Amino acid sequence: MNKQHKASIDGDQWAQCVLDHGWLWNAASGEASATLILAHGAGAPMDSDWMNDMAGRLAGLGVNVLRFEFPYMAQRRVDGVKRPPNPAPKLLDCWREVFALVRRHVAGVLAIGGKSMGGRMASLVADELGVDALVCLGYPFYAVGKPEKPRVEHLASLRTRALIVQGERDALGNREAVEGYLLAPGIEVFWLVAGDHDLKPLKVSGFTHADHLDSAAREVALFLR
Numbered sequence: 001m002n003k004q005h006k007a008s009i010d011g012d013q014w015a016q017c018v019l020d021h022g023w024l025w026n027a028a029s030g031e032a033s034a035t036l037i038l039a040h041g042a043g044a045p046m047d048s049d050w051m052n053d054m055a056g057r058l059a060g061l062g063v064n065v066l067r068f069e070f071p072y073m074a075q076r077r078v079d080g081v082k083r084p085p086n087p088a089p090k091l092l093d094c095w096r097e098v099f100a101l102v103r104r105h106v107a108g109v110l111a112i113g114g115k116s117m118g119g120r121m122a123s124l125v126a127d128e129l130g131v132d133a134l135v136c137l138g139y140p141f142y143a144v145g146k147p148e149k150p151r152v153e154h155l156a157s158l159r160t161r162a163l164i165v166q167g168e169r170d171a172l173g174n175r176e177a178v179e180g181y182l183l184a185p186g187i188e189v190f191w192l193v194a195g196d197h198d199l200k201p202l203k204v205s206g207f208t209h210a211d212h213l214d215s216a217a218r219e220v221a222l223f224l225r
Contacts, residue, residue, distance in 0.1 A: 014105045021101070022074070024067040026059035034109035034224035035064040036135060037102055039095070039118025042085050045073050050198060051115065054137065057217035063224055064106070068098050070118075091121045099129050109133070111224055116140050116172070116197065119164075120151065126160040134162035135220050138197045141173030141181070150181060158184040163223040165216045167195025169202075190219045 018025045024046055038055060040046045046067040055065040069077070071094060072086045085091060095112070103110060112122040113135030126134045142150045162184075168175040168191050175191055183189070192212045194205035199216055201207040 017101065017105060018066075021068065024055070026055045026065040026067075028062045028064045029060050030062060032064045032108070033062045033221070034111055034132070035066065035102070035106045036220070036224065037066045037068070037098060037110070037112045037122075038135075039112075039114030039122060040067070040069065040073065041114070041116035041118055041138075044115075045069060045077065053213060054115075054217060057213060058220060061217055061221035063221050066102055066106075068094075070094050085117060088121070088124075091117075092125055095121055095125050096129065099125075099131070109224060111135055113137070123158065123162070124154060126162070127158060131160055133224060134158075134160045135223070136162065136164045137216060137220075138170060138199060139164045139166060139173055140197075141170075141178055144171050147177050150177075152181045152183070155187060156182045156184060158187060161186040162188065163220060164189045165192065165199065165219060166190070167192050167197060167199050167201070167212075169194055170197045172197055188223070190216070192216065 036058065040051055044050065046069045051067060055067060058065050070086060070091050072083050076082060099112060109132045111133035112126060112131050113119050114122050115137045117140060119136030120140055123134055123136060141152060164187060166173060166178065166189055178189065192199050192215060193207055194202040195212050199212045200209045201212055
């Protein structure tokens with residue numbers, strides 16, 4: 001393997017793997033610094049506008065991006081029926097299976113992460129899988145309206161170096177609440193001014209959604225470099 005992180009010794013094998021599993025692959029423009037397996041959030045698929053936009057921005061900044069779907073979302077693609085996420089154990093097993101397959105083909109730095117729930121599930125298996133890095137875009141620190149029940153216990157002892165990109169007014173983890181949590185020293189939190197859970201800012205902030213998505217992508221690319 002060379003430093004460009006080509007997907008496999010035989011590129012045709014990787015292309016067939018992606019096709020067979022129904023994944024989406026955004027190859028980095030130019031030399032790749034890393035590969036990021038990026039999971040979707042609870043309510044939107046791997047090819048939502050948000051996910052397409054972020055994957056494209058990251059690829060343009062030199063990061064390969066592999067997207068997959070959890071079982072409940074893959075089934076929705078088949079029958080069109082909306083359903084809640086699978087129980088956590090099944091979501092975590094899905095992460096394990098995807099990572100193992102990708103690791104066989106991809107050389108170099110391999111990170112995992114995702115938007116909201118996808119990132120949270122990734123954070124629960126990051127240490128176990130021995131990934132190179134973790135990226136969470138809009139981490140759901142607590143359920144809407146339930147800041148008294150934070151989902152942070154494992155983050156206090158996380159060994160994997162991690163980046164959390166968070167909007168300051170995220171309804172699932174605003175800046176005031178998050179800054180009161182004990183997080184492992186290897187976790188960096190990058191705040192986006194007046195951003196919500198989709199990283200969209202208030203107009204009065206002077207920033208656009210595109211500005212924040214661009215800042216998020218650049219921070220992730222820099223972190224993985």
